[in-house]
Amino acid sequence: MDEDTPVSEGDAGFGIGAVSRRLGIPAPTLRTWNLRYGLGPSRRSPGGHRRYGDADVRRLAEMKRLIATGLVPAEAARLALSLPDPPPPSPLKGGRRTSPPVPRKPGGRPAVAALARAATVLDGRAVSGLIEETLAAQGVVWTWEHLVLPAFDAVxxxxxxxxxGIDAEHLLSGHLQAALHRLAGDVPPRGDERPVLLxxxxEEQHSLPVHxxxxxxxxxxxxxxxxxxRTPYAALASAMRRLGPAAVFVWSQRAATGDTAPLADLPHVRPACQVVIGGLGWRGRPPSGVVRVSTLPAAVACVMSTLI
Incomplete structure:
Protein backbone atom coordinates (compact mmCIF):
# COMPACT_ATOMS: atom_id res chain seq x y z
CA MET A 1 0.00 0.00 0.00
CA ASP A 2 1.37 3.43 -0.92
CA GLU A 3 2.18 5.90 1.80
CA ASP A 4 -0.77 8.19 0.97
CA THR A 5 -3.38 5.54 0.23
CA PRO A 6 -6.76 6.89 1.39
CA VAL A 7 -9.06 4.62 3.38
CA SER A 8 -12.69 4.68 4.37
CA GLU A 9 -13.99 5.80 7.74
CA GLY A 10 -14.53 2.18 8.72
CA ASP A 11 -10.95 1.23 7.94
CA ALA A 12 -9.07 4.33 9.03
CA GLY A 13 -6.32 2.54 10.94
CA PHE A 14 -4.65 3.76 14.13
CA GLY A 15 -3.20 7.04 15.32
CA ILE A 16 0.31 7.24 16.75
CA GLY A 17 -1.00 7.38 20.34
CA ALA A 18 -3.00 4.18 19.91
CA VAL A 19 -0.02 2.38 18.36
CA SER A 20 2.25 3.62 21.15
CA ARG A 21 -0.08 2.24 23.83
CA ARG A 22 -0.70 -1.00 21.95
CA LEU A 23 2.99 -1.83 21.40
CA GLY A 24 4.53 -0.10 24.42
CA ILE A 25 6.76 2.02 22.17
CA PRO A 26 7.06 5.74 23.02
CA ALA A 27 5.58 8.05 20.39
CA PRO A 28 8.91 9.90 19.87
CA THR A 29 10.54 6.53 19.07
CA LEU A 30 7.82 5.78 16.52
CA ARG A 31 8.44 9.16 14.87
CA THR A 32 12.19 8.46 14.78
CA TRP A 33 11.64 5.03 13.21
CA ASN A 34 9.42 6.65 10.59
CA LEU A 35 11.97 9.34 9.68
CA ARG A 36 15.08 7.17 9.89
CA TYR A 37 13.89 3.80 8.61
CA GLY A 38 10.58 4.38 6.82
CA LEU A 39 8.55 2.41 9.37
CA GLY A 40 5.67 4.86 9.46
CA PRO A 41 1.94 5.12 8.79
CA SER A 42 0.94 4.10 5.27
CA ARG A 43 -2.66 5.29 5.33
CA ARG A 44 -4.63 8.53 5.41
CA SER A 45 -8.03 9.03 6.94
CA PRO A 46 -10.75 10.82 4.93
CA GLY A 47 -9.73 13.92 6.87
CA GLY A 48 -6.13 13.65 5.65
CA HIS A 49 -4.53 12.40 8.89
CA ARG A 50 -1.71 9.88 8.73
CA ARG A 51 -2.77 6.50 10.14
CA TYR A 52 -1.09 3.16 10.82
CA GLY A 53 -2.62 0.12 9.16
CA ASP A 54 -2.52 -3.46 10.45
CA ALA A 55 0.56 -4.23 8.34
CA ASP A 56 2.35 -1.15 9.69
CA VAL A 57 1.65 -2.20 13.28
CA ARG A 58 2.82 -5.74 12.54
CA ARG A 59 6.13 -4.42 11.17
CA LEU A 60 6.64 -2.16 14.19
CA ALA A 61 6.00 -5.10 16.53
CA GLU A 62 8.52 -7.17 14.58
CA MET A 63 11.12 -4.39 14.80
CA LYS A 64 10.61 -4.15 18.56
CA ARG A 65 11.01 -7.94 18.88
CA LEU A 66 14.17 -8.02 16.77
CA ILE A 67 15.80 -5.20 18.73
CA ALA A 68 15.01 -7.06 21.95
CA THR A 69 17.02 -10.03 20.61
CA GLY A 70 20.07 -7.78 20.26
CA LEU A 71 19.79 -6.78 16.61
CA VAL A 72 20.90 -3.24 15.71
CA PRO A 73 17.98 -0.96 14.72
CA ALA A 74 19.02 -0.57 11.07
CA GLU A 75 19.07 -4.35 10.51
CA ALA A 76 15.88 -4.84 12.55
CA ALA A 77 14.16 -2.25 10.37
CA ARG A 78 15.35 -3.93 7.18
CA LEU A 79 13.95 -7.28 8.30
CA ALA A 80 10.71 -5.75 9.57
CA LEU A 81 10.13 -3.94 6.27
CA SER A 82 10.57 -7.24 4.41
CA LEU A 83 7.42 -8.66 6.00
CA PRO A 84 4.79 -8.98 3.27
CA ASP A 85 1.40 -7.29 3.42
CA PRO A 86 -1.41 -9.70 4.37
CA PRO A 87 -3.21 -10.96 1.26
CA PRO A 88 -6.56 -9.33 0.42
CA PRO A 89 -9.65 -11.46 1.06
CA SER A 90 -10.98 -13.34 -1.94
CA PRO A 91 -14.63 -13.08 -3.03
CA LEU A 92 -17.32 -15.03 -1.20
CA LYS A 93 -17.63 -18.61 -2.37
CA GLY A 94 -20.64 -20.67 -1.46
CA GLY A 95 -21.64 -18.21 1.26
CA ARG A 96 -18.23 -18.45 2.99
CA ARG A 97 -15.32 -16.04 2.67
CA THR A 98 -12.06 -17.70 1.74
CA SER A 99 -8.56 -16.28 1.46
CA PRO A 100 -5.65 -17.38 -0.72
CA PRO A 101 -2.78 -19.08 1.07
CA VAL A 102 -0.22 -16.72 2.56
CA PRO A 103 3.12 -17.09 0.76
CA ARG A 104 5.90 -18.29 3.03
CA LYS A 105 9.10 -16.33 3.41
CA PRO A 106 12.32 -18.03 2.34
CA GLY A 107 13.67 -19.72 5.42
CA GLY A 108 10.36 -20.89 6.87
CA ARG A 109 9.69 -24.48 7.93
CA PRO A 110 9.33 -25.82 4.38
CA ALA A 111 12.71 -24.30 3.48
CA VAL A 112 14.32 -25.84 6.58
CA ALA A 113 13.02 -29.27 5.59
CA ALA A 114 14.09 -28.73 1.98
CA LEU A 115 17.59 -27.66 3.01
CA ALA A 116 18.04 -30.63 5.35
CA ARG A 117 16.73 -32.99 2.66
CA ALA A 118 19.03 -31.51 0.00
CA ALA A 119 22.02 -31.90 2.31
CA THR A 120 21.04 -35.48 3.12
CA VAL A 121 20.97 -36.49 -0.56
CA LEU A 122 24.19 -34.46 -1.15
CA ASP A 123 22.52 -32.10 -3.64
CA GLY A 124 25.02 -29.25 -3.46
CA ARG A 125 23.25 -27.16 -6.10
CA ALA A 126 19.99 -27.19 -4.14
CA VAL A 127 21.79 -26.46 -0.86
CA SER A 128 23.56 -23.44 -2.34
CA GLY A 129 20.37 -22.22 -4.01
CA LEU A 130 18.32 -22.31 -0.81
CA ILE A 131 21.05 -20.61 1.22
CA GLU A 132 21.69 -17.90 -1.36
CA GLU A 133 17.96 -17.21 -1.84
CA THR A 134 17.34 -16.78 1.86
CA LEU A 135 20.46 -14.68 2.44
CA ALA A 136 19.39 -12.33 -0.36
CA ALA A 137 15.81 -12.06 0.90
CA GLN A 138 16.28 -12.04 4.67
CA GLY A 139 19.90 -11.24 5.47
CA VAL A 140 22.52 -13.12 7.44
CA VAL A 141 21.08 -12.99 10.96
CA TRP A 142 17.60 -14.13 9.97
CA THR A 143 19.01 -16.87 7.74
CA TRP A 144 21.30 -18.11 10.51
CA GLU A 145 18.59 -18.13 13.18
CA HIS A 146 15.63 -19.43 11.15
CA LEU A 147 17.14 -21.58 8.40
CA VAL A 148 20.71 -22.64 9.12
CA LEU A 149 20.49 -23.60 12.80
CA PRO A 150 17.21 -25.57 12.39
CA ALA A 151 18.59 -27.35 9.31
CA PHE A 152 21.77 -28.35 11.12
CA ASP A 153 19.65 -29.56 14.02
CA ALA A 154 17.61 -31.75 11.67
CA VAL A 155 20.74 -33.18 10.02
CA GLY A 165 25.06 -38.41 7.80
CA ILE A 166 28.40 -36.78 8.61
CA ASP A 167 28.85 -36.32 4.85
CA ALA A 168 25.59 -34.32 4.75
CA GLU A 169 26.77 -32.11 7.62
CA HIS A 170 30.08 -31.45 5.87
CA LEU A 171 28.42 -30.64 2.56
CA LEU A 172 26.01 -28.22 4.24
CA SER A 173 28.87 -26.59 6.14
CA GLY A 174 30.98 -26.19 3.01
CA HIS A 175 28.29 -24.52 0.91
CA LEU A 176 27.21 -22.29 3.77
CA GLN A 177 30.76 -21.15 4.47
CA ALA A 178 31.28 -20.34 0.79
CA ALA A 179 28.14 -18.17 0.73
CA LEU A 180 29.09 -16.38 3.95
CA HIS A 181 32.64 -15.84 2.72
CA ARG A 182 31.36 -14.12 -0.44
CA LEU A 183 29.22 -11.75 1.61
CA ALA A 184 32.03 -10.92 4.01
CA GLY A 185 34.28 -9.99 1.10
CA ASP A 186 31.84 -7.46 -0.36
CA VAL A 187 32.85 -4.58 1.94
CA PRO A 188 35.16 -2.10 0.18
CA PRO A 189 38.27 -1.23 2.22
CA ARG A 190 38.55 2.16 3.91
CA GLY A 191 41.92 3.44 5.01
CA ASP A 192 40.64 5.13 8.17
CA GLU A 193 38.59 2.19 9.45
CA ARG A 194 39.71 -0.10 12.27
CA PRO A 195 38.68 -3.65 11.36
CA VAL A 196 37.06 -6.25 13.58
CA LEU A 197 39.21 -9.34 14.22
CA LEU A 198 37.45 -12.73 14.37
CA GLU A 203 42.29 -25.84 19.07
CA GLU A 204 38.63 -24.96 18.31
CA GLN A 205 37.77 -26.38 14.88
CA HIS A 206 34.14 -25.22 14.56
CA SER A 207 34.44 -21.94 12.68
CA LEU A 208 31.05 -21.45 10.95
CA PRO A 209 29.73 -19.03 13.62
CA VAL A 210 32.80 -16.85 13.06
CA HIS A 211 32.10 -16.68 9.33
CA ARG A 230 42.40 -23.26 15.81
CA THR A 231 43.98 -19.82 16.22
CA PRO A 232 46.81 -19.92 18.80
CA TYR A 233 46.46 -17.14 21.33
CA ALA A 234 50.00 -16.00 20.49
CA ALA A 235 48.94 -15.54 16.86
CA LEU A 236 45.78 -13.70 17.91
CA ALA A 237 47.85 -11.38 20.13
CA SER A 238 50.26 -10.69 17.28
CA ALA A 239 47.38 -9.84 14.92
CA MET A 240 45.90 -7.49 17.51
CA ARG A 241 49.17 -5.58 17.80
CA ARG A 242 49.56 -5.29 14.02
CA LEU A 243 45.95 -4.40 13.14
CA GLY A 244 44.83 -2.38 16.17
CA PRO A 245 41.25 -3.69 15.73
CA ALA A 246 38.15 -1.98 17.10
CA ALA A 247 36.93 -5.29 18.50
CA VAL A 248 38.04 -8.92 18.76
CA PHE A 249 35.59 -11.83 18.76
CA VAL A 250 36.67 -15.31 19.89
CA TRP A 251 34.48 -18.42 19.48
CA SER A 252 34.57 -21.60 21.56
CA GLN A 253 32.09 -24.38 20.88
CA ARG A 254 33.58 -27.19 22.99
CA ALA A 255 34.44 -27.17 26.68
CA ALA A 256 37.92 -28.45 25.81
CA THR A 257 38.68 -25.13 24.09
CA GLY A 258 36.78 -22.79 26.42
CA ASP A 259 39.34 -21.89 29.09
CA THR A 260 38.91 -18.15 29.69
CA ALA A 261 42.27 -17.71 31.46
CA PRO A 262 44.34 -17.04 28.28
CA LEU A 263 42.04 -14.15 27.43
CA ALA A 264 43.55 -12.16 30.30
CA ASP A 265 46.92 -12.22 28.52
CA LEU A 266 45.68 -10.66 25.28
CA PRO A 267 47.44 -7.33 24.67
CA HIS A 268 45.93 -3.98 25.61
CA VAL A 269 46.14 -2.10 22.32
CA ARG A 270 45.63 1.62 21.78
CA PRO A 271 43.09 2.83 20.87
CA ALA A 272 41.18 0.49 23.14
CA CYS A 273 39.84 -2.76 21.75
CA GLN A 274 36.74 -4.58 23.00
CA VAL A 275 37.13 -8.36 23.40
CA VAL A 276 33.90 -10.34 22.89
CA ILE A 277 33.51 -14.09 23.31
CA GLY A 278 30.74 -16.40 22.15
CA GLY A 279 29.87 -20.08 22.16
CA LEU A 280 28.83 -22.73 24.67
CA GLY A 281 32.38 -23.90 25.30
CA TRP A 282 33.51 -21.06 27.53
CA ARG A 283 33.81 -21.98 31.19
CA GLY A 284 34.60 -19.80 34.16
CA ARG A 285 34.15 -16.07 34.57
CA PRO A 286 35.58 -14.00 31.70
CA PRO A 287 38.42 -11.60 32.62
CA SER A 288 37.50 -8.02 33.42
CA GLY A 289 36.44 -6.09 30.32
CA VAL A 290 35.64 -9.18 28.25
CA VAL A 291 31.99 -9.37 27.13
CA ARG A 292 30.27 -12.72 26.61
CA VAL A 293 27.35 -13.08 24.17
CA SER A 294 25.14 -16.07 23.47
CA THR A 295 23.53 -15.38 20.06
CA LEU A 296 24.52 -14.02 16.67
CA PRO A 297 22.22 -10.97 17.01
CA ALA A 298 23.80 -10.17 20.37
CA ALA A 299 27.29 -10.52 18.90
CA VAL A 300 26.44 -8.14 16.05
CA ALA A 301 24.92 -5.61 18.46
CA CYS A 302 27.87 -5.81 20.85
CA VAL A 303 30.47 -5.35 18.12
CA MET A 304 28.51 -2.53 16.46
CA SER A 305 28.30 -0.68 19.79
CA THR A 306 32.09 -0.45 19.84
CA LEU A 307 32.10 1.30 16.46
CA ILE A 308 29.72 4.12 17.37
Whole structure:
Protein backbone atom coordinates (compact mmCIF):
# COMPACT_ATOMS: atom_id res chain seq x y z
CA MET A 1 0.00 0.00 0.00
CA ASP A 2 1.37 3.43 -0.92
CA GLU A 3 2.18 5.90 1.80
CA ASP A 4 -0.77 8.19 0.97
CA THR A 5 -3.38 5.54 0.23
CA PRO A 6 -6.76 6.89 1.39
CA VAL A 7 -9.06 4.62 3.38
CA SER A 8 -12.69 4.68 4.37
CA GLU A 9 -13.99 5.80 7.74
CA GLY A 10 -14.53 2.18 8.72
CA ASP A 11 -10.95 1.23 7.94
CA ALA A 12 -9.07 4.33 9.03
CA GLY A 13 -6.32 2.54 10.94
CA PHE A 14 -4.65 3.76 14.13
CA GLY A 15 -3.20 7.04 15.32
CA ILE A 16 0.31 7.24 16.75
CA GLY A 17 -1.00 7.38 20.34
CA ALA A 18 -3.00 4.18 19.91
CA VAL A 19 -0.02 2.38 18.36
CA SER A 20 2.25 3.62 21.15
CA ARG A 21 -0.08 2.24 23.83
CA ARG A 22 -0.70 -1.00 21.95
CA LEU A 23 2.99 -1.83 21.40
CA GLY A 24 4.53 -0.10 24.42
CA ILE A 25 6.76 2.02 22.17
CA PRO A 26 7.06 5.74 23.02
CA ALA A 27 5.58 8.05 20.39
CA PRO A 28 8.91 9.90 19.87
CA THR A 29 10.54 6.53 19.07
CA LEU A 30 7.82 5.78 16.52
CA ARG A 31 8.44 9.16 14.87
CA THR A 32 12.19 8.46 14.78
CA TRP A 33 11.64 5.03 13.21
CA ASN A 34 9.42 6.65 10.59
CA LEU A 35 11.97 9.34 9.68
CA ARG A 36 15.08 7.17 9.89
CA TYR A 37 13.89 3.80 8.61
CA GLY A 38 10.58 4.38 6.82
CA LEU A 39 8.55 2.41 9.37
CA GLY A 40 5.67 4.86 9.46
CA PRO A 41 1.94 5.12 8.79
CA SER A 42 0.94 4.10 5.27
CA ARG A 43 -2.66 5.29 5.33
CA ARG A 44 -4.63 8.53 5.41
CA SER A 45 -8.03 9.03 6.94
CA PRO A 46 -10.75 10.82 4.93
CA GLY A 47 -9.73 13.92 6.87
CA GLY A 48 -6.13 13.65 5.65
CA HIS A 49 -4.53 12.40 8.89
CA ARG A 50 -1.71 9.88 8.73
CA ARG A 51 -2.77 6.50 10.14
CA TYR A 52 -1.09 3.16 10.82
CA GLY A 53 -2.62 0.12 9.16
CA ASP A 54 -2.52 -3.46 10.45
CA ALA A 55 0.56 -4.23 8.34
CA ASP A 56 2.35 -1.15 9.69
CA VAL A 57 1.65 -2.20 13.28
CA ARG A 58 2.82 -5.74 12.54
CA ARG A 59 6.13 -4.42 11.17
CA LEU A 60 6.64 -2.16 14.19
CA ALA A 61 6.00 -5.10 16.53
CA GLU A 62 8.52 -7.17 14.58
CA MET A 63 11.12 -4.39 14.80
CA LYS A 64 10.61 -4.15 18.56
CA ARG A 65 11.01 -7.94 18.88
CA LEU A 66 14.17 -8.02 16.77
CA ILE A 67 15.80 -5.20 18.73
CA ALA A 68 15.01 -7.06 21.95
CA THR A 69 17.02 -10.03 20.61
CA GLY A 70 20.07 -7.78 20.26
CA LEU A 71 19.79 -6.78 16.61
CA VAL A 72 20.90 -3.24 15.71
CA PRO A 73 17.98 -0.96 14.72
CA ALA A 74 19.02 -0.57 11.07
CA GLU A 75 19.07 -4.35 10.51
CA ALA A 76 15.88 -4.84 12.55
CA ALA A 77 14.16 -2.25 10.37
CA ARG A 78 15.35 -3.93 7.18
CA LEU A 79 13.95 -7.28 8.30
CA ALA A 80 10.71 -5.75 9.57
CA LEU A 81 10.13 -3.94 6.27
CA SER A 82 10.57 -7.24 4.41
CA LEU A 83 7.42 -8.66 6.00
CA PRO A 84 4.79 -8.98 3.27
CA ASP A 85 1.40 -7.29 3.42
CA PRO A 86 -1.41 -9.70 4.37
CA PRO A 87 -3.21 -10.96 1.26
CA PRO A 88 -6.56 -9.33 0.42
CA PRO A 89 -9.65 -11.46 1.06
CA SER A 90 -10.98 -13.34 -1.94
CA PRO A 91 -14.63 -13.08 -3.03
CA LEU A 92 -17.32 -15.03 -1.20
CA LYS A 93 -17.63 -18.61 -2.37
CA GLY A 94 -20.64 -20.67 -1.46
CA GLY A 95 -21.64 -18.21 1.26
CA ARG A 96 -18.23 -18.45 2.99
CA ARG A 97 -15.32 -16.04 2.67
CA THR A 98 -12.06 -17.70 1.74
CA SER A 99 -8.56 -16.28 1.46
CA PRO A 100 -5.65 -17.38 -0.72
CA PRO A 101 -2.78 -19.08 1.07
CA VAL A 102 -0.22 -16.72 2.56
CA PRO A 103 3.12 -17.09 0.76
CA ARG A 104 5.90 -18.29 3.03
CA LYS A 105 9.10 -16.33 3.41
CA PRO A 106 12.32 -18.03 2.34
CA GLY A 107 13.67 -19.72 5.42
CA GLY A 108 10.36 -20.89 6.87
CA ARG A 109 9.69 -24.48 7.93
CA PRO A 110 9.33 -25.82 4.38
CA ALA A 111 12.71 -24.30 3.48
CA VAL A 112 14.32 -25.84 6.58
CA ALA A 113 13.02 -29.27 5.59
CA ALA A 114 14.09 -28.73 1.98
CA LEU A 115 17.59 -27.66 3.01
CA ALA A 116 18.04 -30.63 5.35
CA ARG A 117 16.73 -32.99 2.66
CA ALA A 118 19.03 -31.51 0.00
CA ALA A 119 22.02 -31.90 2.31
CA THR A 120 21.04 -35.48 3.12
CA VAL A 121 20.97 -36.49 -0.56
CA LEU A 122 24.19 -34.46 -1.15
CA ASP A 123 22.52 -32.10 -3.64
CA GLY A 124 25.02 -29.25 -3.46
CA ARG A 125 23.25 -27.16 -6.10
CA ALA A 126 19.99 -27.19 -4.14
CA VAL A 127 21.79 -26.46 -0.86
CA SER A 128 23.56 -23.44 -2.34
CA GLY A 129 20.37 -22.22 -4.01
CA LEU A 130 18.32 -22.31 -0.81
CA ILE A 131 21.05 -20.61 1.22
CA GLU A 132 21.69 -17.90 -1.36
CA GLU A 133 17.96 -17.21 -1.84
CA THR A 134 17.34 -16.78 1.86
CA LEU A 135 20.46 -14.68 2.44
CA ALA A 136 19.39 -12.33 -0.36
CA ALA A 137 15.81 -12.06 0.90
CA GLN A 138 16.28 -12.04 4.67
CA GLY A 139 19.90 -11.24 5.47
CA VAL A 140 22.52 -13.12 7.44
CA VAL A 141 21.08 -12.99 10.96
CA TRP A 142 17.60 -14.13 9.97
CA THR A 143 19.01 -16.87 7.74
CA TRP A 144 21.30 -18.11 10.51
CA GLU A 145 18.59 -18.13 13.18
CA HIS A 146 15.63 -19.43 11.15
CA LEU A 147 17.14 -21.58 8.40
CA VAL A 148 20.71 -22.64 9.12
CA LEU A 149 20.49 -23.60 12.80
CA PRO A 150 17.21 -25.57 12.39
CA ALA A 151 18.59 -27.35 9.31
CA PHE A 152 21.77 -28.35 11.12
CA ASP A 153 19.65 -29.56 14.02
CA ALA A 154 17.61 -31.75 11.67
CA VAL A 155 20.74 -33.18 10.02
CA UNK A 156 22.38 -33.91 13.39
CA UNK A 157 19.24 -35.54 14.78
CA UNK A 158 19.21 -37.83 11.73
CA UNK A 159 22.84 -38.68 12.49
CA UNK A 160 21.93 -39.64 16.05
CA UNK A 161 19.07 -41.85 14.84
CA UNK A 162 20.84 -43.60 11.96
CA UNK A 163 24.54 -43.35 12.81
CA UNK A 164 25.18 -41.87 9.35
CA GLY A 165 25.06 -38.41 7.80
CA ILE A 166 28.40 -36.78 8.61
CA ASP A 167 28.85 -36.32 4.85
CA ALA A 168 25.59 -34.32 4.75
CA GLU A 169 26.77 -32.11 7.62
CA HIS A 170 30.08 -31.45 5.87
CA LEU A 171 28.42 -30.64 2.56
CA LEU A 172 26.01 -28.22 4.24
CA SER A 173 28.87 -26.59 6.14
CA GLY A 174 30.98 -26.19 3.01
CA HIS A 175 28.29 -24.52 0.91
CA LEU A 176 27.21 -22.29 3.77
CA GLN A 177 30.76 -21.15 4.47
CA ALA A 178 31.28 -20.34 0.79
CA ALA A 179 28.14 -18.17 0.73
CA LEU A 180 29.09 -16.38 3.95
CA HIS A 181 32.64 -15.84 2.72
CA ARG A 182 31.36 -14.12 -0.44
CA LEU A 183 29.22 -11.75 1.61
CA ALA A 184 32.03 -10.92 4.01
CA GLY A 185 34.28 -9.99 1.10
CA ASP A 186 31.84 -7.46 -0.36
CA VAL A 187 32.85 -4.58 1.94
CA PRO A 188 35.16 -2.10 0.18
CA PRO A 189 38.27 -1.23 2.22
CA ARG A 190 38.55 2.16 3.91
CA GLY A 191 41.92 3.44 5.01
CA ASP A 192 40.64 5.13 8.17
CA GLU A 193 38.59 2.19 9.45
CA ARG A 194 39.71 -0.10 12.27
CA PRO A 195 38.68 -3.65 11.36
CA VAL A 196 37.06 -6.25 13.58
CA LEU A 197 39.21 -9.34 14.22
CA LEU A 198 37.45 -12.73 14.37
CA UNK A 199 38.97 -16.04 15.48
CA UNK A 200 38.26 -19.39 17.02
CA UNK A 201 39.80 -20.28 20.37
CA UNK A 202 43.00 -22.27 20.33
CA GLU A 203 42.29 -25.84 19.07
CA GLU A 204 38.63 -24.96 18.31
CA GLN A 205 37.77 -26.38 14.88
CA HIS A 206 34.14 -25.22 14.56
CA SER A 207 34.44 -21.94 12.68
CA LEU A 208 31.05 -21.45 10.95
CA PRO A 209 29.73 -19.03 13.62
CA VAL A 210 32.80 -16.85 13.06
CA HIS A 211 32.10 -16.68 9.33
CA UNK A 212 28.43 -15.94 10.03
CA UNK A 213 29.40 -12.99 12.22
CA UNK A 214 31.82 -11.71 9.56
CA UNK A 215 29.04 -11.79 6.95
CA UNK A 216 26.52 -10.16 9.29
CA UNK A 217 28.98 -7.35 10.04
CA UNK A 218 29.64 -6.95 6.31
CA UNK A 219 25.93 -6.21 5.87
CA UNK A 220 26.53 -3.28 8.22
CA UNK A 221 29.51 -2.12 6.15
CA UNK A 222 32.09 -3.31 8.70
CA UNK A 223 35.51 -4.58 7.62
CA UNK A 224 36.59 -7.84 9.27
CA UNK A 225 39.65 -10.06 9.37
CA UNK A 226 38.90 -13.76 9.95
CA UNK A 227 41.72 -15.87 11.37
CA UNK A 228 39.53 -18.98 11.38
CA UNK A 229 39.79 -22.27 13.24
CA ARG A 230 42.40 -23.26 15.81
CA THR A 231 43.98 -19.82 16.22
CA PRO A 232 46.81 -19.92 18.80
CA TYR A 233 46.46 -17.14 21.33
CA ALA A 234 50.00 -16.00 20.49
CA ALA A 235 48.94 -15.54 16.86
CA LEU A 236 45.78 -13.70 17.91
CA ALA A 237 47.85 -11.38 20.13
CA SER A 238 50.26 -10.69 17.28
CA ALA A 239 47.38 -9.84 14.92
CA MET A 240 45.90 -7.49 17.51
CA ARG A 241 49.17 -5.58 17.80
CA ARG A 242 49.56 -5.29 14.02
CA LEU A 243 45.95 -4.40 13.14
CA GLY A 244 44.83 -2.38 16.17
CA PRO A 245 41.25 -3.69 15.73
CA ALA A 246 38.15 -1.98 17.10
CA ALA A 247 36.93 -5.29 18.50
CA VAL A 248 38.04 -8.92 18.76
CA PHE A 249 35.59 -11.83 18.76
CA VAL A 250 36.67 -15.31 19.89
CA TRP A 251 34.48 -18.42 19.48
CA SER A 252 34.57 -21.60 21.56
CA GLN A 253 32.09 -24.38 20.88
CA ARG A 254 33.58 -27.19 22.99
CA ALA A 255 34.44 -27.17 26.68
CA ALA A 256 37.92 -28.45 25.81
CA THR A 257 38.68 -25.13 24.09
CA GLY A 258 36.78 -22.79 26.42
CA ASP A 259 39.34 -21.89 29.09
CA THR A 260 38.91 -18.15 29.69
CA ALA A 261 42.27 -17.71 31.46
CA PRO A 262 44.34 -17.04 28.28
CA LEU A 263 42.04 -14.15 27.43
CA ALA A 264 43.55 -12.16 30.30
CA ASP A 265 46.92 -12.22 28.52
CA LEU A 266 45.68 -10.66 25.28
CA PRO A 267 47.44 -7.33 24.67
CA HIS A 268 45.93 -3.98 25.61
CA VAL A 269 46.14 -2.10 22.32
CA ARG A 270 45.63 1.62 21.78
CA PRO A 271 43.09 2.83 20.87
CA ALA A 272 41.18 0.49 23.14
CA CYS A 273 39.84 -2.76 21.75
CA GLN A 274 36.74 -4.58 23.00
CA VAL A 275 37.13 -8.36 23.40
CA VAL A 276 33.90 -10.34 22.89
CA ILE A 277 33.51 -14.09 23.31
CA GLY A 278 30.74 -16.40 22.15
CA GLY A 279 29.87 -20.08 22.16
CA LEU A 280 28.83 -22.73 24.67
CA GLY A 281 32.38 -23.90 25.30
CA TRP A 282 33.51 -21.06 27.53
CA ARG A 283 33.81 -21.98 31.19
CA GLY A 284 34.60 -19.80 34.16
CA ARG A 285 34.15 -16.07 34.57
CA PRO A 286 35.58 -14.00 31.70
CA PRO A 287 38.42 -11.60 32.62
CA SER A 288 37.50 -8.02 33.42
CA GLY A 289 36.44 -6.09 30.32
CA VAL A 290 35.64 -9.18 28.25
CA VAL A 291 31.99 -9.37 27.13
CA ARG A 292 30.27 -12.72 26.61
CA VAL A 293 27.35 -13.08 24.17
CA SER A 294 25.14 -16.07 23.47
CA THR A 295 23.53 -15.38 20.06
CA LEU A 296 24.52 -14.02 16.67
CA PRO A 297 22.22 -10.97 17.01
CA ALA A 298 23.80 -10.17 20.37
CA ALA A 299 27.29 -10.52 18.90
CA VAL A 300 26.44 -8.14 16.05
CA ALA A 301 24.92 -5.61 18.46
CA CYS A 302 27.87 -5.81 20.85
CA VAL A 303 30.47 -5.35 18.12
CA MET A 304 28.51 -2.53 16.46
CA SER A 305 28.30 -0.68 19.79
CA THR A 306 32.09 -0.45 19.84
CA LEU A 307 32.10 1.30 16.46
CA ILE A 308 29.72 4.12 17.37
Missing amino acids: CRAQDETGT ACAE ALAAALAEQGVQTRVLGA
